[in-house]
Amino acid sequence: MKKIKKCINCKIYTMQDICPKCKNQTKIAHPPNFKFVKYLKYIQATNNYGNNN
Numbered sequence: 001m002k003k004i005k006k007c008i009n010c011k012i013y014t015m016q017d018i019c020p021k022c023k024n025q026t027k028i029a030h031p032p033n034f035k036f037v038k039y040l041k042y043i044q045a046t047n048n049y050g051n052n053n
Helices: 040-049
Strands: 005-006 026-028
Touching: none
Parallel strands: none
Antiparallel strands: 005 026
């Protein structure tokens, strides 16, 4: 399945690997996946750090 991509220079969205307008490389427009469980211990540590009253 192809994902939508965005040209960094001219800011247009396309499905192609090369921008049709400026002929530069495009990048995937979606944010990276976030694995919540993987980083849960770091999130809890930062939340509990300032709450030791």
